[in-house]
Amino acid sequence: MLHSNLLRLVARGSSSRLMSTATKLTTVEVNDETGIATLTMNRPPVNSQNVQLLLDLQASISEIENNKSRGLILTSAHSNVFSAGLDIFEMYNTDVERLRTVWTELQNVWIALYGTSLPTAAAINGHAPAGGCLLATACEYRVMRPNFLIGLNEAQLGIIAPKWLMSGFTNVLPKRVAERALTQGRMFTTQEAFEAGLVDEIASSKEEAVEKCAAFIGSFAKVNPLARGLTKLQFRADNIKEFEKIREKDVADFAALASSPEVQKVMGTYLENLKNKGKK
Template identity: 50%
Template sequence: MPLKMGVATVTMNRPPVNSLNTEHLETLHRTFIRLENEKCRGMILTSSSPTVFSAGLDIREMYKPELEKARKFWRTLQDMWLKLYSSPYPTVAAINGHAPAGGCLLSLSCEYRVIVPKVRMGLNETQLGIVAPQWFQDCMRNAIGEREAEKALIAGRMFSSEEALKVGLVDEIAQNKEECIQKAEAFLASQANLPMLARKTVKLGFRHQTLSRLLTGREADTKIFIDYIFQPKVQKGLEMYLQSLSKKAA
């Protein structure tokens, strides 16, 4: 993750699909802290996979979990998101592959989003029998508005690249990853001459309510997650989903 002219490109590299387990979340969290400490001027978040940006939360962290491990997983996710969403430097998601669920959250947590054609993204948790937490929902609501977000979240809708652009889920479409990175760099260049303190203050002003909802309710949010995933019906749904993944891999 070298800094080039003060800009960092953070490339997720957890094969095969950059699923977000505790270790990966901790790595991202430490990376965002380091960038802030190094006075980063901008960050591009992308993937080493040619087909997947991030498949989202690692289901194995939620299937038959030990209580303390499940709590640590969720707290680490909260920590990572709070640091990314409140970053003092400008952020761009270069979405070079599919971005369901937690992958979509990572994208929505950035300020600007560029996507390649023929991929899909969205908060599709309801299709898996899971409920997207309120702060996930807030990120989508902030991007595409109340009514569109409500429809998308209830249905667990996955948007095509073109649909995502039309509804405002992304800002641009690029023809390939190289152009995706170029467009991300162009956005960061457009921000480079803005006074950083003023820019950060305005950004955090817009994001304050969403951040505060989690900051003041972290324990309650964790309890909701724990209570939910330990329900037998939810565990059964996760088991069926993991079985379907195994069949696809076979």
């Protein structure tokens, strides 16, 4: 954990400017005193990742890199969900080309976030299953509110998480723990995630989570940003190179699997269960 004095120092600055409102599903706000950008997802009700949200995330990450921000904090506008992952409505009862598009844009968001040289942190202010966990683990630091769930639960939907998707997960968890969690489709509570090392800190509110993320980014204030960024990318280079080699095949494999009758049936059952829950 970071020293509380540093947290207070970074938290003093509250002056900020809204940089991006053109994209409807994400906003970018830059703190003028710290130079840190907060990227907020806002696709009600649960930030499920449709093609538009994925495109907006890419545009916002690029904007933050271009405006020379000192770091990026990813969070959600919703009180109980960080991101519910890929929008199953985008994948259920649709054509193969749409499946290819959805998966390609998810790949593009991951490489933009995982491969940026900027310091990155996720203020996880709600549940983060599947693609939500993917976004969080693509960041370097994670702070999560209590009593929520995070994990890669693809196995429960009959989907196989490819190696690139697992890479952020396996970067922060011991291999044995990661393997068991992935094969079980396990969802960690906030406390379990903290104890396992999947998240770095727990915060009582979104505001505190953002402050702790800002403190993490602020800890690099006296480090040469070019040296810091290149060092980070050296750690991630092998995963990125492996991803680039297989990305086209990965899209084809996902489209074939997701369009199969077996997986479509699982998705249909899942959506029906959600519908029934909503009636109660």
